[in-house]
Amino acid sequence: QSRCEKCDASVGRCEADHWTSRGTGSHKRLDIPINIVGLCRQCHQERHDGNLSKAMLLERIATRERTTTEDIKAVLDMLKRLIKPSKVEILTAICDLRESAQMLAIRNLQEANVDI
Numbered sequence: 100q101s102r103c104e105k106c107d108a109s110v111g112r113c114e115a116d117h118w119t120s121r122g123t124g125s126h127k128r129l130d131i132p133i134n135i136v137g138l139c140r141q142c143h144q145e146r147h148d149g150n151l152s153k154a155m156l157l158e159r160i161a162t163r164e165r166t167t168t169e170d171i172k173a174v175l176d177m178l179k180r181l182i183k184p185s186k187v188e189i190l191t192a193i194c195d196l197r198e199s200a201q202m203l204a205i206r207n208l209q210e211a212n213v214d215i
Contacts, residue, residue, distance in 0.1 A: 103139035104159045105151065113137030116146050118157055119175055129178055131207040133171045136160055170200040174207065189215050 101113040115135045136156045138146060145151045154168075161168045177192045184192070193204050193215075208215055 101137060103142050104136045104163065105138055105142040105156070108139045108141075110139045114140060114143040116143055116156065118153060118160060118171075119179070129175065131178075131211045133160060133164055133166075133203065133207050134175060164203070166199065166203050170197070170203050173197070173200045174204040177204065186215055189213070 100109050100111065102109055103113060114137070115130075116138050117129065118134050118136065119129065136159055142151065146156070157168050157171060161171055164171070173196055177196060181188055181192060189208070193201050196204060205215065
C-alpha cells in the first residue's frame with residue numbers, strides 16, 4: 100500500500116507525477132526522487148487538469164526529502180542543462196551548487212544509479 104503525497108489516501112499504487120520534464124520537447128524524464136511526487140489517481144488527474152499547483156507539489160517533495168524547494172530547483176535546473184553529460188561535466192556542475200544542494204544532487208544521482 101502506498102499513500103498519496105497530496106491527500107494522504109491509501110492506494111494500492113501511487114501514480115508518479117514529474118515536477119519537471121528534462122527539457123522542452125524531450126520525452127526523457129528525470130526519474131529521481133526530488134522530481135517525482137506519488138499521487139492517487141484522483142489527485143494525479145487534478146494535477147493534469149491544472150487544479151493542483153506545482154508549487155504545492157514541490158513543497159511536498161521538499162518536506163519528504165528534508166530539503167528546501169530552492170535546493171531542489173537548483174539541482175533540477177543543473178541536470179536539465181546537461182545533455183548526455185560526462186562524469187567530469189556532472190561533477191563540475193555539482194561543484195557550482197551551494198553545499199546543501201550538492202549533497203542533494205549526489206544522493207539523488209546515486210539513487211538513480213548514475214555513475215559519478
